[in-house]
Amino acid sequence: MEAVIEYLESIKFIHLMMSPTIIWNALPLLFKGFLASLALLIGGYLLSLPTGLAAAFMKMAKNPIFRWPATFYVDFIRGTPLIVQILIIYFGVPLLVPGWREFQQSWFGQIKVFGVIDMNQYVRAILALVINSGAYLAEIFRAGIQSISKGQLEAARSLGMTTAQAMGYVIVPQTVRRILPTMMSEFILLFKDTALFFAVGIFELTLQARTIQARLFNMSPYIGAALFYLMLTIPLGRLVAWLEARLAVSETGREPENRQERKRRKAARAKEAAA
Amino acid sequence: MSEQAMIRIENLHKSFGALEVLKGVDLDVARGEVVVILGPSGSGKSTMLRCVNRLEEPTSGHIFIENDEVTDRKTDINKIRERVGMVFQSFNLFPHLTAKSNIMLALRKVKKMDKDEAEQKAVEGLARVGLADKADVYPIMLSGGQQQRVAIARALAMDPHVMLFDEVTSALDPELVREVLDVMKELAKGGMTMLVVTHEMGFARDVASRVVFMDEGVIQEQGTPQEVFDNPQNDRTKDFLGHIR
Numbered sequence: 001m002e003a004v005i006e007y008l009e010s011i012k013f014i015h016l017m018m019s020p021t022i023i024w025n026a027l028p029l030l031f032k033g034f035l036a037s038l039a040l041l042i043g044g045y046l047l048s049l050p051t052g053l054a055a056a057f058m059k060m061a062k063n064p065i066f067r068w069p070a071t072f073y074v075d076f077i078r079g080t081p082l083i084v085q086i087l088i089i090y091f092g093v094p095l096l097v098p099g100w101r102e103f104q105q106s107w108f109g110q111i112k113v114f115g116v117i118d119m120n121q122y123v124r125a126i127l128a129l130v131i132n133s134g135a136y137l138a139e140i141f142r143a144g145i146q147s148i149s150k151g152q153l154e155a156a157r158s159l160g161m162t163t164a165q166a167m168g169y170v171i172v173p174q175t176v177r178r179i180l181p182t183m184m185s186e187f188i189l190l191f192k193d194t195a196l197f198f199a200v201g202i203f204e205l206t207l208q209a210r211t212i213q214a215r216l217f218n219m220s221p222y223i224g225a226a227l228f229y230l231m232l233t234i235p236l237g238r239l240v241a242w243l244e245a246r247l248a249v250s251e252t253g254r255e256p257e258n259r260q261e262r263k264r265r266k267a268a269r270a271k272e273a274a275a
Numbered sequence: 276m277s278e279q280a281m282i283r284i285e286n287l288h289k290s291f292g293a294l295e296v297l298k299g300v301d302l303d304v305a306r307g308e309v310v311v312i313l314g315p316s317g318s319g320k321s322t323m324l325r326c327v328n329r330l331e332e333p334t335s336g337h338i339f340i341e342n343d344e345v346t347d348r349k350t351d352i353n354k355i356r357e358r359v360g361m362v363f364q365s366f367n368l369f370p371h372l373t374a375k376s377n378i379m380l381a382l383r384k385v386k387k388m389d390k391d392e393a394e395q396k397a398v399e400g401l402a403r404v405g406l407a408d409k410a411d412v413y414p415i416m417l418s419g420g421q422q423q424r425v426a427i428a429r430a431l432a433m434d435p436h437v438m439l440f441d442e443v444t445s446a447l448d449p450e451l452v453r454e455v456l457d458v459m460k461e462l463a464k465g466g467m468t469m470l471v472v473t474h475e476m477g478f479a480r481d482v483a484s485r486v487v488f489m490d491e492g493v494i495q496e497q498g499t500p501q502e503v504f505d506n507p508q509n510d511r512t513k514d515f516l517g518h519i520r
Contacts, residue, residue, distance in 0.1 A: 154330050155367035155426075159381035159433060160357035169380055174371050 016218055023224040026212050030221065032116050033208030034228045039114040039122065040194040040204060044129030045187055051130055052137025059142055070138070077135035082128075083196050089128040090200045121202050133190050140186060144179035145171060181244045188236050192229065205229065280339070281306045281437050281468045282327060287336035289322055296322045298492035299336070304437070309469045311479040313503075314489035315515060320472045323489070324439050327470065328352075328359045341436060357385060360430030364442040366422040368414040368429070374401060375410040378429045386433065400428035404458050420451030424458055437468040444475060476519065480504055488512045 009015050058070035077085065094100045100120075103109045109120035117125070148171050156166035198207035209225035282304040289297040296319045304310050312320045325331040327338055329345055329352050338345040340355055369377050378397035382388045388396070401407050404424040414422050423443055430438060440459065444452045456478050463469060463482050473479065479486050479500060486503040488496045488511070496509040507513045 149365070149367075151363055151365050151367040152369065155361075155363065155369070156381075157353075158328055158330065158356055158359070158361040159429070160353045160385040161381060162353055165384050169384060170369055174369075177371065 015220075017220060018223045019218060019220040022212075022216060022218055022220040023227075026209070026221045026224050029208050029212060030205065030224050030228055033203060033205035033225070035114045036116040036202065036204040036208075037191065037194045037206075037228075039117060040125055040129060040197065040202075041187075041191045043113075043122070043126045044133060044194075045190055047126065047130045048133035048137055048190075051134030052141055055134055055138035056141035056145065059138060060145070074135045074138050077132055078139070082132050082193055083199060085132055086125075086128045086196055086200060089131065090124045093124045093127065117202060117204075121200075125197055125200075125202055129190065129193070132193075133186065136186055136189075137183070140179050140182050141175070144175040144182075147178060148174050177247065181240045181247065184236060184240045184243070188233050188240075191232060195229075280304070281308070281341060282470065283337075283339040284323070284327070285337040285339075287323065287326060287338065288334045289319070289326060289331060290334045296492055297326070297333075297336075300489075300492070300494055302487065302494065304468060304470060306468055307466050308484045309463045309467075309471065309482055310485045310487060311471045311473060311483035311500075312487045312489055313473070313476075313479060313515070318489045319492045320489045321441055324441050324470060324472050327439060328356050328361055330361075353385070357433055358436045360433060360435035360438040362423070362426050362430055362438070362440050362443045364445050366414070366419070366426045366446070368422050368426055370414050373411050373413055374406065374417070374425045377414070377425060378432045381429070382432055396432055397428075400432045401425070403431070404428045405454075418451060419447045420454045423447065423455045427455070427458055427462075431462075437470065438462065440469065440471040440473065442472055442474070444473065474519075476504075488515065490515070 005020050008020060055070045055073060058066040059074060061067050061070075094104070097103075104120040109118065111119040113119055113122040152170055152174070153166055156170040157163070161169070194204055195206040197204050198210060201207070203211075205225050205228055209221040212221040213219060280303050282302070284300055284302040287297050287300040288295070298319075300319075300323055302310075302323075312324070314320045322331055326333045327340070327345065329338075333346055336346065340359060343355055344350055345352070345355055368374075369380065372380060375394065375397045378400050379390075379393040382393035382396055383390065386393075398407065398410055401410055404427055406421060406424055406428070409417060409421065409425070414425070417425065427443075443459075444455050447455065452475070456475060459469070459471070459478070460482055471478075471483075481500075483500050485497060486500050487494055488503060488507075488509065490511045496503060496507060496512045503512065504516065507516055
């Protein structure tokens with residue numbers, strides 16, 4: 001084992017890009033960063049769900065008093081880079097919120113979320129994430145609700161259900177099933193987006209890697225960080241693909257073509273092997 | 276208003292923007308009557324039907340169901356809709372629920388029945404349309420004709436006083452039309468008040484107590500099937516019947 005590592009380290013490219021020793025030694029700090037990224041992801045995503053739902057219903061409202069602000073919000077957020085939004089919100093909040101300085105210096109503002117991020121940093125970061133992700137989720141929800149045929153609502157109403165009952169028992173359950181894969185894709189995107197907080201000095205995964213990299217003049221910590229990102233994104237990505245396939249089955253009553261094809265080929269091969 | 280009038284439509288107008296679809300429709304339907312509405316597409320017959328349970332908001336005019344005014348904004352429309360069953364061209368079964376659950380949903384949430392009672396009612400309803408063995412099947416696994424029969428059972432389970440049928444066989448393959456029409460015939464025989472928009476002339480002739488011919492947003496002619504089919508008075512009716520024969 002030691003001989004293998006020694007051999008790998010002797011290759012310059014491997015030593016500079018993916019040194020096993022450096023990555024191993026960086027693990028504790030990278031893990032701290034991973035926790036910070038997770039804290040941002042979970043807080044940001046959970047709060048962006050109600051935000052997105054509210055914005056979606058506002059955008060579908062007939063009354064322009066609701067519709068216009070929601071439309072402006074969604075267009076503005078989706079049309080500008082997240083890093084710009086982060087800079088505006090992260091550094092704008094201390095300037096605009098009265099008493100922010102007191103909060104920042106209070107014991108509560110100094111609490112370490114997940115043991116890694118100061119509360120006052122966390123609150124600002126979550127605000128930026130929620131505002132950003134809420135706009136994307138709003139469009140996902142709106143498209144999902146509008147993809148359910150008008151006849152579903154009419155059938156429910158014709159049976160004497162109120163609009164709220166029709167929404168709750170007929171429209172929303174179908175919508176959720178239909179948009180679940182897209183919602184999870186947004187979750188994965190948001191996780192990767194947390195890396196942008198390195199720019200404002202939050203010690204999430206990427207900034208941890210960058211700090212070690214700067215000290216050692218070696219790129220390996222970034223590869224270590226990448227492995228942490230992949231640990232979450234690859235399984236979740238597979239889950240999305242599986243959900244999409246299952247959804248196709250429940251909506252059309254048959255499996256998607258590529259799956260049928262794969263099954264047929266597998267059966268044919270098994271037959272050949274038996275012969 | 277006469278005691279038996281189930282539905283009374285008075286001077287009904289409906290416009291979509293600048294397009295006037297209904298230009299003053301008057302129609303009375305008595306209890307137990309089966310009224311079949313015929314007419315070319317775009318004549319306003321579906322719109323009229325959808326105004327009866329206010330899926331479309333009438334522009335003006337009055338509609339009464341058993342002395343309750345549907346068009347009165349103070350009326351609780353959901354209470355009226357419990358008494359007015361409707362079946363659609365595109366079935367509109369809830370795809371995330373089994374056949375049985377499709378029927379149970381409104382029984383539980385609107386009629387506030389307990390689960391066992393609703394389930395029993397749903398199973399009985401499915402048996403009535405010949406689908407007792409499909410209780411736990413999702414709509415996607417059913418043929419169009421079967422889906423439409425579940426949709427009829429779903430509407431009937433609410434114990435409606437009147438049933439509205441909106442071109443319910445138009446989306447079906449020809450060989451599946453009969454099974455749906457048979458269910459509707461049984462229903463008519465049982466004395467259900469029915470308002471039926473259809474292109475099935477055979478059904479109109481055999482089952483209708485009255486045939487109404489609509490065109491250009493008004494009722495052009497009405498009468499018994501014999502009167503309308505064998506001796507039409509109105510030129511438009513003659514023209515229409517001539518085209519479909």
